[in-house]
Amino acid sequence: MEEGFRLWANPSSPHAEGRKARAALEDARERVKRALGWDGELIFTSGASEALWIALNRAKAKRRIVSAVEHDAVFRAAPDAEVVPIRASGMADIDMLIDMLEAKTSAVVALQTINSETGSVVINLTGADNDIGDAFVKSGSLLLADCSQSAGKLPLPWADMVVVSGHKFGGPIGIGALLVRDFAVLEPIGGHERGYRQGTENLPAAIGMAAALEAGGLESWASTAGQRMNFQIAMAESGYWQARGAHIDYITALTHPTMSAQALLIRLDAMGFAVSAGSACSSGTLKKSRVLDAFGVPDDVAARTIRVSLGWSTTPEELERFAEAWAALC
Numbered sequence: 417m418e419e420g421f422r423l424w425a426n427p428s429s430p431h432a433e434g435r436k437a438r439a440a441l442e443d444a445r446e447r448v449k450r451a452l453g454w455d456g457e458l459i460f461t462s463g464a465s466e467a468l469w470i471a472l473n474r475a476k477a478k479r480r481i482v483s484a485v486e487h488d489a490v491f492r493a494a495p496d497a498e499v500v501p502i503r504a505s506g507m508a509d510i511d512m513l514i515d516m517l518e519a520k521t522s523a524v525v526a527l528q529t530i531n532s533e534t535g536s537v538v539i540n541l542t543g544a545d546n547d548i549g550d551a552f553v554k555s556g557s558l559l560l561a562d563c564s565q566s567a568g569k570l571p572l573p574w575a576d577m578v579v580v581s582g583h584k585f586g587g588p589i590g591i592g593a594l595l596v597r598d599f600a601v602l603e604p605i606g607g608h609e610r611g612y613r614q615g616t617e618n619l620p621a622a623i624g625m626a627a628a629l630e631a632g633g634l635e636s637w638a639s640t641a642g643q644r645m646n647f648q649i650a651m652a653e654s655g656y657w658q659a660r661g662a663h664i665d666y667i668t669a670l671t672h673p674t675m676s677a678q679a680l681l682i683r684l685d686a687m688g689f690a691v692s693a694g695s696a697c698s699s700g701t702l703k704k705s706r707v708l709d710a711f712g713v714p715d716d717v718a719a720r721t722i723r724v725s726l727g728w729s730t731t732p733e734e735l736e737r738f739a740e741a742w743a744a745l746c
Contacts, residue, residue, distance in 0.1 A: 417588060417627075420620030427617050428608055437619055444622040448593060451629035452572055452580070456597040459609045460622050464564040464581035465489035467594035470613060471560045471577045472497075472524060474602045479523035481516055483508045483538055484710035487562065490526050497526075502710050506536040506660030510548055517551040524558045529573060530565035533707045533723050535667030536660055541573030549574070558601055564592075565667065568629055569637045576601055582621065585637075586728035587628035591621035632728055641665065643732045650739040654746050657721055660711060666726040669708075673746060677722050680745070684722075687741050692723050 420440065425433035427441045445458050461467040464487070472480055472493040480497035482490050491497070500513045508527060517523065527539045541561055552559055561575035568585030572578055578595040582588055596602060599610065607614035644665040657671035672680055677693035684691050693705070708718040724738070 417620040417624040420623040423619060427619055441617055441619050441622055444619075444626040447626035448580075448622075448629060449595075451626065451633060452567060452595070454572060454578070454595050456595060457599055457610075459594045459596065459612050460617055461592045461594055461613060462590055462615070462618070463583075463592040464562065464579050465493075466613075467579040467592050468526070468560075468562065469493040470594055470602070470605075471579065472526060474605060474612070475524040475558055475560070475577070476601055476603060477522040477524040477556075477558055479521055480526070481513070481523045482526040483528065485531050485533075485536075485538060485707045486526055486528055487532060487564070488706070490562070494526070498523075500527075502538070502712075504660065504712070506531075506534070506538070506662070506711065508539045510539070514547060514551045517555045517557055520555055522556040522558070524560055524577075525552075526560045526562060528562040528565070529570070530563075530664055530667065531707065532565050532667065533705060534660070534669045534711065535565075535663040535665070536711070537662040537664070540662075541575060566664075568632060569634065569666070570664075571634065582625040582628065585628055586632055587625040588621040591618055591625045593625075628728075637728075643735060644726055646732075647726070647735040647739065650735075651742065654739070654743045657713070657717060668724045669721055670724055670742065671717055671721045674720070675745065676719055680720075680722050683745060684741065689738055689741065692725075693721070 423437045423440055425437040427434060427437040445460070449458050459470065461470065468489050480494040481500060482494060482497045483500045484502050498516060501509050503509050529538065529541065531538055558576040560577045561573050562579045563572060564579055564581040564584055567580040576597045580593045580595060582591040602612055604611040605614060608617055648665055648668060651668060651670060655673065657669050681691060681693060704715060704718050708721060713721065
């Protein structure tokens with residue numbers, strides 16, 4: 417990022433300093449694509465929320481379909497979207513989605529890979545040679561995969577568009593990307609990023625995002641899987657609400673037997689642990705989590721549930737200390 421700050425020029429300016437900044441921006445773009453294994457296009461954004469807005473509002477499709485447990489940013493960007501419910505397994509109801517796509521009217525469908533509050537796998541998008549892939553092709557629909565919680569940790573799924581958040585894998589706050597298979601699926605909006613985004617590009621953050629992916633990456637994240645699994649085993653021994661169905665090991669929904677989520681946040685914060693009640697973007701509210709409600713979690717359980725996320729720099733010692741603190745509170 418210090419390198420980016422030294423190139424103090426607008427990457428869209430035609431003068432020498434601007435061209436130098438542009439070269440650095442394009443280098444960062446290719447580095448991010450290479451690190452993620454993406455061979456399509458990439459639009460740098462201010463984060464996942466903006467990437468979702470661009471995809472949902474500029475995609476060349478007549479309808480918007482989203483799962484019931486998508487991030488609040490999805491519902492703000494597409495308030496009139498059709499909603500796919502969640503099954504008891506914790507995954508999106510694919511049969512219903514296929515029925516919706518068979519209406520033959522093109523749609524952009526927003527589906528997250530990993531839920532940000534529970535760690536549940538919402539949909540398995542590992543290959544297009546299946547019924548859901550056929551349904552997308554036949555209806556001329558577009559798949560928008562929100563990989564905010566999985567990019568840099570798990571391989572990208574097949575999709576027409578993919579949303580990435582830089583700070584989720586150790587990059588700077590305020591940078592993200594919309595990966596697009598083909599720019600032809602989007603209506604340009606004018607301005608920067610090939611005309612698909614307004615606002616001057618954040619060069620220092622783009623370089624920082626590329627550096628974070630290169631410093632970490634899938635192999636680095638996979639190498640710490642053992643300690644994350646040990647942490648979840650320790651949590652299970654204390655008792656906690658488990659994500660329904662398949663789930664990843666770096667986001668855990670914990671339910672206290674008696675203490676409210678707000679009380680837990682205060683107690684754990686005083687003990688040196690930063691956790692949240694629901695998504696961090698909406699955890700300042702006292703309303704029941706819309707996501708937990710969609711997962712079918714009873715009100716009294718949801719009121720005592722917090723989210724624990726493990727970051728790129730979380731150490732085994734920190735996990736052990738948290739397990740001890742949680743056991744003491746229970």
